[in-house]
Amino acid sequence: MAPRWSSAIPGWVIAAAVVGAVFVLFPLAAMATRVDWPNFLSLVTSPSSVAALLLSLRTSLAATAACIVLGVPMALMLARTAFRGQRLVRALVLLPLVLPPVIGGIALLAAFGRRGLLGQTFDVLGVSIAFSTAAVVIAQTFVALPFLVLSLESSLRLTGTRYEAVASTLGATPTTVLRRITLPLIFPALLSGAVLSFARALGEFGATLTFAGSLQGVTRTLPLEIYLQRETDPDAAVALSLVLVLVAVLVVGLTLRTSAASSLVRRGTS
Amino acid sequence: MSLAIRARVAERGFEVSLEVAEGETLAILGPNGAGKSTLLDIVAGLLRPDAGRAEWAGTPLFDIGGPRPLWLPPHRRGISLLAQEPLLFPHLTALDNVAFGPRSAGHSREAARVTARGWLAEVEASDLEASRPGTLSGGQAQRVAVARALAADPRLLLLDEPLAALDAAVAPLLRRMLKRVLAGRTAILVTHEVLDALTLADRVVVLGDGAIVEQGPTREVLERPRHPFTAELAGLNLLVGTSSATGLVTPDGLAVTGAPIAPGVRAAAAIRPSAIAVHAVEPRADNVVRVRMSDLEPRGDSVRVRAGALNADVSPGRAAALDFVPGAVVYFAFPAGEVSIYPC
Amino acid sequence: MNVRLRSLSAAAVAIAVVAGASACSSATSSATPPALSGSITVFAAASLTTTFRSLAATFQRKNPDVTVQLSFAGSADLVTQITNGAPADVFASADTKNMTKLVDAKLVDGQPVNFATNVLEIAVPPDNPASIRSFADLAKPGVKTVVCAPQVPCGSATVAVERVSGVILTPVSEESAVTDVLGKVSSGEADAGLVYVTDVKAAGSTVKGIEFAESRAAVNTYPIAALRGSTNAAVATAFVDYVIGIVGQKTLAAAGFGKP
Structure with missing residues (x-):
């Protein structure tokens, strides 16, 4: 198909779009020029760097899983039901999206901290969340959850309830409808929402710093490690930043490919 | 049940x-x-x-x-x-x-x-x-x-x-x-x-x-539709009124000739649109109704002439000969044998 | 009453300085600076925020034509900014290591001068839930201690104290900033934190400070210097002198800093 944009989009829009793209890409490229390439490998494979990367991957995966477990039901309630105060609930649930992460950290402390509202209860149960890897996962889940809910809710609304209605008249229980119809239909959105959540969790800094602390192998994720390395070893910080960018690019690239593939499948259906 | x-x-x-x-x-x-x-x-x-x-x-x-x-x-x-x-x-x-x-x-x-x-x-x-x-x-x-x-x-x-x-x-x-x-x-x-x-x-x-x-x-x-929508759906013209000795009389005075039923009861008359002929000059027939054309509508190999509550289906050639002008007066004619009268 | 007296005496000092300047102007020009004017930017370590704000205010009152812009951040951040060309006239570092970086980069005008010291202190929540009394108490099992990461000045001081005292801490977190350590202590997440005396003082009643003898093992020295890139060297030097001088030292001492 011949490109039609040249006639359809004003030239100044194209120019602005190019400026926007450069604005995003140029600093990243500039950062790559600052990398101490001869020592790159040794910088990013230092024990503290590797520990931070592995911790980040581990906690982000756990946070993504938590987002799916909590976010799918939330999205279903928001998209498929109507209840009093639903709009308010939606706005509140999406709040972490716009809150500065530090505030998220302070809020989490107030809830789950040792002296938080639930902290005492946890203490009695012998569970201590503060300064544990679990605290990192909680902080990441808190900030990443809205991404999944948002992506799923809009997909659920787009898909509509007609397939679900048909399935129920064919004798499928609500659980069967969810498992065999709803979830497969929104799978592309679930996937991209999960990837977004993962990426958000991977980049989480403020809430983790405030809520979880920073200890190698336990709570010091890659962003915290980069922040700390900057104090003494800017070269390592730059090298690690590049690693984080590469992981992010990889994740986003994978999503685009899978969602493109699944949208092809879906296009065939309509 | x-x-x-x-x-x-x-x-x-x-x-x-x-x-x-x-x-x-x-x-x-x-x-x-x-x-x-x-x-x-x-x-x-x-x-x-x-x-x-x-x-x-x-x-x-x-x-x-x-x-x-x-x-x-x-x-x-x-x-x-x-x-x-x-x-x-x-x-x-x-x-x-x-x-x-x-x-x-x-x-x-x-x-x-x-x-x-x-x-x-x-x-x-x-x-x-x-x-x-x-x-x-x-x-x-x-x-x-x-x-x-x-x-x-x-x-x-x-x-x-x-x-x-x-x-x-x-x-x-x-x-x-x-x-x-x-x-x-x-x-x-x-x-x-x-x-x-x-x-x-x-x-x-x-x-x-x-x-x-x-x-x-x-x-x-x-x-034998009794409701205008049913008649429309069934593709029939429906006239509702009171049965008479010769057929049916509508509330606005139109007398339709057809096989009569017991007079004096509420009744309906159904006429297929294809049974109605359209004339520019008043013809001789069992039933002749003077109407104003409101609309022409192509329907496959025939053309529907709409005139108020009545529709007539004519051939495209016939429709062309009528030289359609909205509001023009024409005569709808149909034989008594094509009118079905029944109580409703 | 007290305040009025102090401002009166400050005015007297200012008059004396102006008078002195006019008296000697014709004699040795190099010994007495001309009336100062213009603007300078001072980059100072975050731990100096309160003291430098008040020093800049009094300095400006003394020199009405002078404007002092202040920029506070971690010393390492400031060094990065200065080496990347940030327009700074004076740099006050929280440690000698970061100042040395600037000296090595030939960005310092003359020699840096040490103007203050700072030692570690134990910060505990006001109710001191773990009953901390000494540095050794921090290593007791079950005590949640938060320290600075070794990469930042308060963290390297912590490592030095551990080495000299022989008490090995197993912290639950190694933060990259003093604020984060204090935050965890004041919120009660941690039982104790190790920060500088001045930090404890600045935190007010949200935490309680516990001095300990082993802190002498790691005395942190604050150097200050005018920078070569300064566009207003006269004012920059005057500000450095002011910090080193009597007023500066008094203000610093009030905030908990030690003598250099």
């Missing part, structure tokens, strides 16, 4: 009470917004009425506003819904779409597929079993959808304009197929198409503005 339902939805001004006998196919006719889909949704369990009760062979499906409120969810009603669009699950093959009902009923994957193959064969779609819905044509998809609805072994089948979205070329094939599978089944068919009702239904109910305006055996209702 197998299904008895009465329901009210205040918001839509819907209040209907009807019954469907075991093995009977009931057609629901009515203009858009008359409440046809509302009725189906209530029966299927997709819409909760404000008040009402439905039972199947004595066991309630729902009871709202009664002493013992009850609402069976759709999956526990044994009522399948076949919509205008096939709505095949896009992520499943045709076979697994059809097997969905049996699977949901608890059958093993293999047993469900055996059942599904049987139904695909029944709708002559065996060759499509491995296809994804996205690759099927409209007619193929609707055939698979019919198989899917039937494979769930419903005690009642709801059909919501199942042929409306299909090409004229494939609709007859599917209509014949539906006639075959609906034989002896209890079904409610919502349709716009009088042909569907005539081919598939034993009885019709005509809905207008959320209420039943007339009902009865299909042929009787469609050949």
